[in-house]
Amino acid sequence: MKKILSILVLLLAFTINANAQEKEFKKVDEKVEAKNNLTALNEVIKLDAKLSQDLMGLFEYKYRTLNENLSTERKTELAHIIELKLRATLDAKQMEAIESRQGLLKKLTN
Numbered sequence: 001m002k003k004i005l006s007i008l009v010l011l012l013a014f015t016i017n018a019n020a021q022e023k024e025f026k027k028v029d030e031k032v033e034a035k036n037n038l039t040a041l042n043e044v045i046k047l048d049a050k051l052s053q054d055l056m057g058l059f060e061y062k063y064r065t066l067n068e069n070l071s072t073e074r075k076t077e078l079a080h081i082i083e084l085k086l087r088a089t090l091d092a093k094q095m096e097a098i099e100s101r102q103g104l105l106k107k108l109t110n
Contacts, residue, residue: 027067034059079109
């Protein structure tokens, strides 16, 4: 009887814990967040229309992927990929301007 009761208590505890973890995740509007990233980037460097459109697509991809409730490792990998794509898209002078602004690169990649 004690074993059945302890199994029931453990099952209940794990169920409550799983539900609590699911409720913490909130999806964001990818277009709004991508526009915020683009605006923050445009304050530091001037972007032409083509580059703005390309970066908007990159940021939308980032938030669309983040809305899938990724693990910590996948989020780190995604941030690294976004940073590499930014470095490939922008020239060295533009990247220096981004890196000189405290926390901007982290905001754009995470």
